Every structure is written in C-alpha cells, then in structure tokens.
Amino acid sequence: xxxxxxxxxxxxxxxxxxxxxxxxxxxxxxxxxxxxxxxxxxxxxxxxxxxxxxxxxxxxxxxxxxxxxxxxxxxxxxxxxxxxxxxxxxxxxxxxxxxxxxxxxxxxxxxxxxxxxxxxxxxxxxxxxxxxxxxxxxxxxxxxxxxxxxxxxxxxxxxxxxxxxxxxxxxxxxxxxxxxxxxxxxxxxxxxxxxxxxxxxxxxxxxxxxxxxxxxxxxxxxxxxxxxxxxxxxxxxxxxxxxxxxxxxxxxxxxxxxxxxxxxxxxxxxxxxxxxxxxxxxxxxxxxxxxxxxxxx
Amino acid sequence: xxxxxxxxxxxxxxxxxxxxxxxxxxxxxxxxxxxxxxxxxxxxxxxxxxxxxxxxxxxxxxxxxxxxxxxxxxxxxxxxxxxxxxxxxxxxxxxxxxxxxxxxxxxxxxxxxxxxxxxxxxxxxxxxxxxxxxxxxxxxxxxxxxxxxxxxxxxxxxxxxxxxxxxxxxxxxxxxxxxxxxxxxxxxxxxxxxxxxxxxxxxxxxxxxxxxxxxxxxxxxxxxxxxxxxxxxxxxxxxxxxxxxxxxxxxxxxxxxxxxxxxxxxxxxxxxxxxxxxxxxxxxxxxxxxxxxxxxxxxxxxxxxxxxxxxxxxx
Numbered sequence: 093x094x095x096x097x098x099x100x101x102x103x104x105x106x107x108x109x110x111x112x113x114x115x116x117x118x119x120x121x122x123x124x125x126x127x128x129x130x131x132x133x134x135x136x137x138x139x140x141x142x143x144x145x146x147x148x149x150x151x152x153x154x155x156x157x158x159x160x161x162x163x164x165x166x167x168x169x170x171x172x173x174x175x176x177x178x179x180x181x182x183x184x185x186x187x188x189x190x191x192x193x194x195x196x197x198x199x200x201x202x203x204x205x206x207x208x209x210x211x212x213x214x215x216x217x218x219x220x221x222x223x224x225x226x227x228x229x230x231x232x233x234x235x236x237x238x239x240x241x242x243x244x245x246x247x248x249x250x251x252x253x254x255x256x257x258x259x260x261x262x263x264x265x266x267x268x269x270x271x272x273x274x275x276x277x278x279x280x281x282x283x284x285x286x287x288x289x290x291x292x293x294x295x296x297x298x299x300x301x302x303x304x305x306x307x308x309x310x311x312x313x314x315x316x317x318x319x320x321x322x323x324x325x326x327x328x329x330x331x332x333x334x335x336x337x338x339x340x341x342x343x344x345x346x347x348x349x350x351x352x353x354x355x356x357x358x359x360x361x362x363x364x365x366x367x368x369x370x371x372x373x374x375x376x377x378x379x380x381x382x383x384x385x386x387x388x389x
Numbered sequence: 390x391x392x393x394x395x396x397x398x399x400x401x402x403x404x405x406x407x408x409x410x411x412x413x414x415x416x417x418x419x420x421x422x423x424x425x426x427x428x429x430x431x432x433x434x435x436x437x438x439x440x441x442x443x444x445x446x447x448x449x450x451x452x453x454x455x456x457x458x459x460x461x462x463x464x465x466x467x468x469x470x471x472x473x474x475x476x477x478x479x480x481x482x483x484x485x486x487x488x489x490x491x492x493x494x495x496x497x498x499x500x501x502x503x504x505x506x507x508x509x510x511x512x513x514x515x516x517x518x519x520x521x522x523x524x525x526x527x528x529x530x531x532x533x534x535x536x537x538x539x540x541x542x543x544x545x546x547x548x549x550x551x552x553x554x555x556x557x558x559x560x561x562x563x564x565x566x567x568x569x570x571x572x573x574x575x576x577x578x579x580x581x582x583x584x585x586x587x588x589x590x591x592x593x594x595x596x597x598x599x600x601x602x603x604x605x606x607x608x609x610x611x612x613x614x615x616x617x618x619x620x621x622x623x624x625x626x627x628x629x630x631x632x633x634x635x636x637x638x639x640x641x642x643x644x645x646x647x648x649x650x651x652x653x654x655x656x657x658x659x660x661x662x663x664x665x666x667x668x669x670x671x672x673x674x675x676x677x678x679x680x681x682x683x684x685x686x687x688x689x690x691x692x693x694x695x696x697x698x699x700x701x702x703x704x
Binding site for chain 2: 224225227228229231232233235236237239240241242243244245246316320323324327328329330340343346347350351354357358361364365368369372373
C-alpha cells in the first residue's frame, strides 16, 4: 500500500490518469491472498459449469465390481463403496456445494440488504429493535438453529439452505446498515435530498452503489461459512441426500471405510478445504483491496 | 458488579426467549400434523396420535400451549422423548458430563497451542515462524472440524497406532486417552482462530512505549515479553476465547459424531435424524441456556481482569 502512495506522489512529465478500475486491478495484482483466492474460485466455477464435459464417468452410476477401487487404473482418484468414480463425484459435487452456498448467500442478501438500509434509514425504535434482534442472533451459532429446522421440516438441501440463508441475514444486514449510516450523512446525499429527489432514488442511486464493495467482501466470507455449514449438515446426514454427489456426504461415506480405503474421505475432505480456503482468501484479499483502512488494522 | 450482571441479563434473557420461541413455534408452523412430525413420521395408530396430542397439549390453542410450555421450562421440565420414552432432562443429565469433559479438554489444548504460537509469531514477526503460524491458522480455519478429526484418526490411530479412534473409554486414564484425539481436533480448530488474535494483540503490545522502556532498563527479553507485553495483550485474547463458546458448542456436536462419543451433541443429532422433536427442542433450549450462562460468566471475568469495564469506562 505504501508503494502505491509513493508512486502517485512522484511528479511525472506525463499526466497519469488512474481510473478506479486501474487502481483496483493494481491492488488486486499486488495482493497474493486475493490472487490465490480468485484463481481457486474461478477454477471451481469452471469445474462446476463444465462438469458434464470434464467428468470421466457418470457420478451416480457405479460398477459394483469396482467397489472401493484404489486410485489409478480406470479411476484417477479411485471408486467409492458403490463403485462410483470419486473424481466425477467430486466434480459434480462442486455444483452442489457452490449452488447450495450461493442459495444461502443470495437469500441472506435479498432479505438482509433491505433490512440493513431500512434500519439505518428509519433510525429510532425500528433501528434499535432490529439491531437488538440480530445482535442476539449473531451470538448464537446458525448451525444449531438449522438442526431444529431440519428436525421440524425434514432433511434436504433446499430446506437447509433456506434455513441457513435466513440465519445469515444479520451478517450482511449489519454491514449494509453501517455503510448506509455513513452514506446517509454524506454531502451528496444531502444534495440529492435538497434537489427534491425521492427516497427511492436516493437509496438506489446513491446509497446502494456504495454498499456494493462491502457486500462483495461479506458475501465472499459468508460463502466460505456457508460451504462449511452445508458440508457439516450433509456430513451429519441432514443436508444433501444420496445419491446426489456432495462433498459432505462423500466424507461421511468415506469415514465408514476409512481404515481400508482412506482415499474416499481424503478426496472429499480436501475438496472442501480447497473451496473454503479459496473463498476465505478471496474475501480477505478483497477486503484489503476495497477497504484499505480496515485491512491495515 | 451487580449492575453489570443486571444489564447483561437484560440483553441475554430476550435471546433465550427468542430462541425458545423459535424452536417452539417452528414445528407447529410446519404444514401437516405436528403430532405426526413429533413422532418422526412413523406409522402410528389414531389412538396413539390422540394420546400424543394430549400429552403435548397439541389439542389446545397455540398460545395456551406456549404459556404452559414456558411454565414447564421455568420449572425445569423439558418434556419427554417420544422415541426413548424418557424425560429429556434425564437424557441431558446423562450425556452432559462427557461433553463437559470434551469441551474443557479442547479448551485447554487450544490455549496450549494458541498462546505460545501466537506469542512466538509476534516476537519473531515476518520470519518463517510467523509465516508458518499464519499458514497453519488459515489452513485449519478452512478445514471443517470433522475433516480435521478424520485426518487425525488416520495419522494417530490408523497409521501410528498411538491412540484409539472411537468411543469414550472406561473412565480414568482410559477416558483421557480416548478423549485426546477429539479434544485435539477441536483444540486445533479453536487455536486456528485464537492464534491470529494472540499474534496481533501481542504485536500491538510490543510496539508500546513501555516495552521500549523495559528493554532500555536492560530487562531480559523473556521478562519483557511475558510480563510486560503478554499481560497487556491478554484482554483481547480473553474476549475472543469467551466469544468462541458458540463455536465450541457446534464443534462438540460435530466432533462427537466423528469420534462416536455419546455426549450431548450426539443426543441432539440422533434426535434430529429420527426427528424426535421433543428432544431437539429440549436440547436446543438447554444449550441456549448454557450459552447465555457462559456469556454472562465471561463478561464477569472480563470485568475482573479489566477494571475499566468494571467502572463503566470504555475498554
């Protein structure tokens, strides 16, 4: 960051124009965490999208004769108990994992962003009540309440994702509220108000665009948490149901044959670690890039 | 102090109220017959269903049900398991000791890993020790506890044969042996978070003027680091360890499942799997209560350590 400032301060013969985008790219390129995270995330996306093309076998159809085949001939990463190709299941599992986590993050945003803006904008008892409730919920682990949801509504990915999505609302709403509080007092918001613009226009044209970068940072970190929570639910048999290829389910199946065929559990577990690591690093890196003040702390 | 406890209770009791209400109303808002959901959707005669409705007061108006349920809660009655035909309180009392042992053991191991590692990383800033500690923290924080547990089982039980992989042992030293791997699993995960806090808190303490003074006085490095810097770095560290209780609860649930331990966590998960709602409801409420109690305890501890909190100043 210091180099950045120094470079800007040196008078040059040519007028150098730094657009916000070029600054953004410059910072990204000089942030190893963001680069590694972005590479992992992009790779995961590519794998998820091209799954039918790159998967060597059918992920749900196995040859029982190849049950628990070791990595190597025919199966790059071996086969599971039902003789299904582990690599193909991992590849399709990327879809389940990213899809589930995306659902959680989107649900939390669709509910959380308006609540955050509303709380900050209305102030008074509305703000007070809303912040009180989410402060309480923030203290309590989402996964525990998700257990109760599964017990009531039954297992399955959509239900688990909906429950977790709602429980993630405070994470995003809190950030949006604090950004809105600052933007609300900015001179340009005041100017817009003085010009007689309606509240809707001020919120959508002035406040929301300023919330975008903190929302991106929080989403990336929430994505990592969502992957972990979903994997935990599936591992416990409460999330994704077989035979859908899913990393958490694969891990729990792999644990049953851990002594004889550790490759099943290892492959699934490493996939989770890599994906979570990718989103964690990307989130951390983006925070450094988009919010340098906070990152220096 | 009394005022502090009182103000904390004012914020914590609504949390308890919120969580109990959520778990109470959830099952009643599910489409379908709550009585059938409570018995986990298994085949059952109309007569038995009617009995269940009467037992759980499902035949009464919703608000009456709620009022009676809260009354029961306050008198320590958490209801009755449908599957196990036992009081939920009895089940919890049976399972609690193991979970308590596991949590305490994990916490101890987390302290033993995070404090030295964090202090070392701060003292040797930007060296391979620091980088190593950071990589450890980031990697472990990205690994689900159950996978960390599986890796430890593979290494210490199956490959090296040093420690048992499953069960809780026969008591005494055998229990310690059996609980070591699960506790280490949770301990490492907790340490991943706390190492980073310990490091940054120590780095900040080490840059203070009084450290310079202590060094200039010619005090040995060990004393400067441990007595001057570490003591002052302790407050944020205590806060974070206190905040991690929620993480610890979820962690014990998962780790008990991985290592086949019959604690409170497995009670909850087994009940969720067979949809024994009274147990899920009771266990969740119990955990929420415990959670609130521990939070209160941490706040009090915090006030004892830091006089600024006690006297109403800003820490």
